[in-house]
Amino acid sequence: MGSPAPPALRGHVADAALAVVVGAVVVLAAALTDSAAGPLDYVLMIAAAAALAGYRRAPRAVLAVTTALTSAYVIYAHPGPAAALPVLVAVLTAVRVGYRGLAAATAGAFLAVYITRDARAADGATTRGMLLAGWFLCAVVTGLADKNWRAYLHQTEQRALEAERTREEAALRRAGEERLRIARELHDSLTHSISIIKLQAGVAVHLARKRGEEMPPALLAIQEASGEAMRELRSTLDVLRTDEPTGSPALLVERARSAGIRVELAVTGTERPLPAPQDRAAYRIVQEALTNVARHAGREAQVAVQLAYGEAELLVCVTDTGTASRDRPVTEGTGLTGMRERVGSLGGTLSAGPRENGGFEVRARLPLAVAPGADPGTPTAGRTGDRIATASPARAARDTRGARQEALPGAAP
DSSP states (O other): OOOOOOHHHHHHHHHHHHHHHHHHHHHHHHHHHOTTOOHHHHHHHHHHHHGGGGTTTOHHHHHHHHHHHHHHHHHHHOOOGGGGHHHHHHHHHHHHTTOHHHHHHHHHHHHHHHHHHHTTSSTTHHHHHHHHHHHHHHHHHHHHHHHHHHHHHHHHHHHHHHHHHHHHHHHHHHHHHHHHHHHHHHIIIIIHHHHHHHHHHHHHHHHHHHTTOOOOHHHHHHHHHHHHHHHHHHHHHHHHTSOSOOSOHHHHHHHHHHTTOEEEEEEESOOOOOOHHHHHHHHHHHHHHHHHIIIIIOTTOEEEEEEEEOSSEEEEEEEEOSSOOTTSOOOOOHHHHHHHHHHHHTTOEEEEEEOTTSSEEEEEEEEOOOOTTOOTTOOSTTOOSSBOOOOOHHHHHHHHTTSOOOOOTTTOO
């Protein structure tokens, strides 16, 4: 099936069809009622009707040309009321686009020409003049009604859009308030309890060392776990107290490096602005993958982050050389589950698991749509073609400017 014609082409076809129909009616009426019509009469009729094809682009010019040609035809041939159809249509279209005064004045001038010329003819001249006056009055009223109806529809549409925006803003505001409430509850309850546990474990370790006693492994585990839990809770509270993340994968890579993780970033394809959902998903995938590396892969693991920009999709791949193995199945936690749900909501796919040669890999494919107002062929930051990005500190500083600081959960103490 072929693609539908553009709106501009459909409009031109409709205008041409209107001119053809009006011209056919006028010519047919002249052929049936005026046996003396000559070639010049038909030329004037066809020219007046053909001018209607441009009424969308130049309604005032069409009104003037149609009225002048039809008036010349009336003066020359003294036709019946059907000859006024091109002027009637031109008046109607001019009123629809807002030229009420000009349309009314033109209709009055044409009626004056027609009635003056018709007054010299036989009986029935007054009747035909009144009939034409009624037609033109109906044309003006119909044009005004149509203009007011279209204005009403436009106003109704704007109200609906405003109501939709208001509902979305209210929903976002309620969601933000709920996040803040949850953050306050977590801070007031869990933070206090975990701090007490960590403090008591630290005191117990200090006293045991002071007395020269052997440190119980369970006590050391409690101290380490409480510290890790406190860091994760603070990171969670930071996320709850902010909106969607701001920054870039390069900034995440720099933060991970500052935490001691050996990581490189590779960008291939033409890097360009992404739609907000895909941009957030890519950020969160890299963030969660680096968090898992910090937790499970070990300090000696090497990490590679790859962003491959294609025509229709973005590939996000994070691999590490950690201790994960296919011999030990991985149980998905909330982080991997959240990544899978986020990618699935965008119509993409995500695979996560140990690699054949050891280590772990997260691979996500995100379908892309062109961001509003963005040129898909325009690279960002002057980068085109394939290249390896080293995520320099200068770029990370630029990404940080004007953005809220969002710590990488679990990546740094």
